[in-house]
Amino acid sequence: MTDQGASTPAGAEGHARVPRRASRQRVAVVIPAKDESRRIAATVRSAKAIPNVDLVLVVDDGSEDNTQHVAREAGAVVVRHSHNRGKAAAMETGAAVVAMRDAPDREPRILLFIDGDLGETAVNTAPLVRPVVEGHTDLAIALIPPQPGAGGRGIVVGAARRAIASLTGWTPTQPLSGMRCLTREAFEAATPLAHGWGVETGMTIDLLRRGFRVVEVPCDLRHRPSGTDLKGQLHRAAQYKDVQLAVSARRARSVAGAVKRKIAPRPASPTHR
DSSP: OEEEEOSOOTTOOOOOOOOOOTTTOOEEEEEEESSOTTTHHHHHHHHTTSTTEEEEEEEEESOSSSHHHHHHHTTOEEEEESSOOOHHHHHHHHHHHHHHHSOTTSOOOEEEEOOTTOGGGGGGGHHHHHHHHTTSOSEEEEEOOOOTTOOOOSHHHHHHHHHHHHHHSOOOSOTTOOOEEEOHHHHHHHOSOOSGGGHHHHHHHHHHHTTOOEEEEEOOOOOOOOOSSHHHHHHHHHHHHHHHHHHHHHHHHHHHHHHHHHHSOOOOOOOOO
């Protein structure tokens, strides 16, 4: 595990760390999925084997195939968007459903977000869970090995990495990694999530700037990469647009905050008699 975000960014709020009983802390796996009927069953079954997981929830984000039925038959709880609303909306829906299932007299479940196409390798996201469950970090992000067939040139990754570094002082290795484990407190601090494919970049910036701890953890995962064909190029173009929108919103917020602090009235000097 690489402890990439242990220090609190300058000016960020600190957060009290409450020790947890790791053996009793429950984890919910949330899987946003669209048209993943070929891989979702293997992903669900593999995710159920992760220690501390007692709930696997698939959010079918307007699939046109039978993703929801395959996922349910594999043992997942399934909720469905009637039309495609994007990854961020699916994550928020999943977290809301998990909260509804949390018992009021128990700790809220830790949230583990994974992609629907991980298949049998989904269980290998388990290393993300331990540092969060044990209270060592608030957000753990998967570092995945190079994927055969990936067609990107690193343009979107580079843009996201530079933006996170400039706004937080931390330089991530894989800023777009979607496999993430975090506390309920951290998730709520990151909402509303950035739109679409900007969700990861926005979440990382928001949490670091609020003083939450972030680490990157190596995980041996395999998923379906975007290739060099037109579909892959369109996907990366959409990613780039959403990342830039997320970053621009946070830069504007940062500037507005700085201006507000600058013009805030100073306390009156005491009078001496």
